[in-house]
Amino acid sequence: xxxxxxxxxxxxxxxxxxxxxxxxxxxxxxxxxxxxxxxxxxxxxxxxxxxxxxxxxxxxxxxxxxxxxxxxxxxxxxxxxxxxxxxxxxxxxxxxxxxxxxxxxxxxxxxxxxxxxxxxxxxxxxxxxxxxxxxxxxxxxxxxxxxxxxxxxxxxxxxxxxxxxxxxxxxxxxxxxxxxxxxxxxxxxxxxxxxxxxxxxxxxxxxxxxxxxxxxxxxxxxxxxxxxxxxxxxxxxxxxxxxxxxxxxxxxxxxxxxxxxxxxxxxxxxxxxxxxxxxxxxxxxxxxxxxxxxxxxxxxxxxxxxxxxxxxxxxxxxxxxxxxxxxxxxxxxxxxxxxxxxxxxxxxxxxxxxxx
Amino acid sequence: xxxxxxxxxxxxxxxxxxxxxxxxxxxxxxxxxxxxxxxxxxxxxxxxxxxxxxxxxxxxxxxxxxxxxxxxxxxxxxxxxxxxxxxxxxxxxxxxxxxxxxxxxxxxxxxxxxxxxxxxxxxxxxxxxxxxxxxxxxxxxxxxxxxxxxxxxxxxxxxxxxxxxxxxxxxxxxxxxxxxxxxxxxxxxxxxxxxxxxxxxxxxxxxxxxxxxxxxxxxxxxxxxxxxxxxxxxxxxxxxxxxxxxxxxxxxxxxxxxxxxxxxxxxxxxxxxx
Numbered sequence: 198x199x200x201x202x203x204x205x206x207x208x209x210x211x212x213x214x215x216x217x218x219x220x221x222x223x224x225x226x227x228x229x230x231x232x233x234x235x236x237x238x239x240x241x242x243x244x245x246x247x248x249x250x251x252x253x254x255x256x257x258x259x260x261x262x263x264x265x266x267x268x269x270x271x272x273x274x275x276x277x278x279x280x281x282x283x284x285x286x287x288x289x290x291x292x293x294x295x296x297x298x299x300x301x302x303x304x305x306x307x308x309x310x311x312x313x314x315x316x317x318x319x320x321x322x323x324x325x326x327x328x329x330x331x332x333x334x335x336x337x338x339x340x341x342x343x344x345x346x347x348x349x350x351x352x353x354x355x356x357x358x359x360x361x362x363x364x365x366x367x368x369x370x371x372x373x374x375x376x377x378x379x380x381x382x383x384x385x386x387x388x389x390x391x392x393x394x395x396x397x398x399x400x401x402x403x404x405x406x407x408x409x410x411x412x413x414x415x416x417x418x419x420x421x422x423x424x425x426x427x428x429x430x431x432x433x434x435x436x437x438x439x440x441x442x443x444x445x446x447x448x449x450x451x452x453x454x455x456x457x458x459x460x461x462x463x464x465x466x467x468x469x470x471x472x473x474x475x476x477x478x479x480x481x482x483x484x485x486x487x488x489x490x491x492x493x494x495x496x497x498x499x500x501x502x503x504x505x506x507x508x509x510x511x512x513x514x515x516x517x518x519x520x521x522x523x524x525x526x527x528x529x530x531x532x533x534x535x536x537x538x539x540x541x542x543x544x545x546x547x548x549x550x551x552x553x
Numbered sequence: 554x555x556x557x558x559x560x561x562x563x564x565x566x567x568x569x570x571x572x573x574x575x576x577x578x579x580x581x582x583x584x585x586x587x588x589x590x591x592x593x594x595x596x597x598x599x600x601x602x603x604x605x606x607x608x609x610x611x612x613x614x615x616x617x618x619x620x621x622x623x624x625x626x627x628x629x630x631x632x633x634x635x636x637x638x639x640x641x642x643x644x645x646x647x648x649x650x651x652x653x654x655x656x657x658x659x660x661x662x663x664x665x666x667x668x669x670x671x672x673x674x675x676x677x678x679x680x681x682x683x684x685x686x687x688x689x690x691x692x693x694x695x696x697x698x699x700x701x702x703x704x705x706x707x708x709x710x711x712x713x714x715x716x717x718x719x720x721x722x723x724x725x726x727x728x729x730x731x732x733x734x735x736x737x738x739x740x741x742x743x744x745x746x747x748x749x750x751x752x753x754x755x756x757x758x759x760x761x762x763x764x765x766x767x768x769x770x771x772x773x774x775x776x777x778x779x780x781x782x783x784x785x786x787x788x789x790x791x792x793x794x795x796x797x798x799x800x801x802x803x804x805x806x807x808x809x810x811x812x813x814x815x816x817x818x819x820x821x822x823x824x825x826x827x
Binding site: 220221223248250251253254256257260261262263264265266267268270273283286287290294394395396397399400403404405406407408410453 | 590619620621622623626627632633635638639640641642643644645646649652653654655656657658660661664682683685797
């Protein structure tokens with residue numbers, strides 16, 4: 198029997214963390230994602246024995262995740278934009294030490310203390326690095342409460358498959374809004390010796406070390422080459438996207454996260470007017486579906502990229518389109534979510550009108 | 554029985570020939586080779602890190618917990634502690650060793666977990682983590698090496714640099730009006746209800762080495778009791794950055810550091826100790 202519930206995005210994510218058998222959550226309150234810490238504090242330890250600890254800061258949280266992830270346990274943290282900024286040093290260490298873990302950013306409007314309203318201004322930070330050095334997170338962008346839950350499971354699968362931190366990049370609206378969600382059944386918390394982990398020295402073997410320090414340049418370069426090879430494998434194997442009505446589309450709207458659903462309404466309105474509009478929603482922001490865009494660019498008249506920021510993913514869209522057709526951008530900032538009509542107007546003015 | 558010297562280590566083989574000191578017949582006692590790798594350390598001659606590593610290894614060997622202990626190395630001179638200690642270890646970001654140790658201990662509560670941190674790491678950039686780890690009473694051991702200076706970066710002022718003490722960033726001596734006072738963080742954590750055992754020791758004389766070793770041993774034993782954080786400050790030296798010979802540095806330590814950082818238990822399970 199299906200287990201259906203009406204839940205907030207943040208709560209669905211937290212519930213999924215319990216059900217996937219997550220071992221430890223370390224976090225610090227920040228709006229609009231505090232429900233994750235609250236929900237886990239209330240539910241998790243009693244049900245599965247999961248460790249839930251409110252740390253003194255996001256800096257402590259991410260370093261607790263680093264410690265726990267180094268043992269091979271399923272560890273996670275969540276925060277919102279300013280808190281994620283504080284974590285960047287630790288995330289860079291985790292990426293270099295290749296520790297599997299889940300990071301959740303319920304993005305709010307910035308920069309600075311910004312607003313507690315939803316935003317997508319952390320795309321660059323999440324996708325292009327964020328912390329110091331050459332590294333990538335695997336970044337998943339849900340657009341429903343259902344995906345807030347499902348992507349927790351997917352994240353841990355990918356994190357352990359590649360020994361790489363995975364980030365779920367949501368936004369404040371997705372975290373706060375309620376939707377129907379079908380929950381997957383409770384999974385056992387399991388623990389196995391992964392070999393590379395710090396769980397106490399194994400008999401007859403030298404102690405294992407979790408580190409990101411390599412003082413010899415040649416060695417550090419080799420570490421980097423290894424990471425880049427891994428990212429190439431991820432680019433090859435893990436691209437995920439949703440293409441809606443792109444087959445006969447003359448124009449394609451690109452959008453990630455919640456805004457992609459608003460754009461779907463725009464596409465419906467456009468088709469009522471006889472304008473054939475499709476939607477391309479990247480689900481993985483890293484790896485990015487460049488190849489899909491490359492192919493689409495050969496057959497459509499133009500792209501409109503819509504984001505709740507000043508234009509970040511649009512740079513990746515342009516890379517995919519390779520200048521073959523126009524790529525226009527429309528964004529709102531400060532926590533404002535554009536309406537379908539507003540987007541349609543831009544589409545008609547900038548693309549349909551412009552290419553006629 | 555072989556000498557604990559690698560045959561391909563030219564430096565040592567030459568030294569053996571010249572000085573005639575590293576020969577089997579002269580071997581009085583050996584390093585705890587189960588827990589310490591047979592490599593030469595990068596620490597400067599006379600530095601307290603080498604002695605502290607050794608007694609830590611001895612304790613781990615004596616308690617037979619090599620397979621049950623996980624250490625956390627800091628950023629600082631002891632960043633490479635895992636190159637010397639044959640145990641599972643995690644390197645932490647600057648100041649965050651106690652948070653990393655918390656993460657490990659929380660998911661592996663049956664293991665022995667310690668962090669090994671210097672004064673800059675523990676009492677400047679990591680003050681928040683130190684205080685909150687101790688205040689939560691994380692069931693770990695924190696070993697805190699206080700030599701009043703930033704060693705690895707080349708002798709800058711530390712949070713524990715004494716008033717009037719010269720460093721590369723207090724070249725005319727620490728002026729407390731401008732640079733603030735040295736932080737006696739061990740006194741602070743002793744006040745927190747989460748700490749179980751807080752002591753200040755040194756390794757500058759054989760008697761002190763023995764006392765410090767006893768403190769480390771006790772702390773690992775206390776970890777079984779799950780009563781809170783054990784915190785050992787080790788007042789140490791930095792001959793290179795103090796610009797002294799090892800012998801002079803230990804003398805200076807005794808005359809200057811110890812009056813300001815007096816040795817002894819600040820908090821012991823059975824009332825205030827020695």
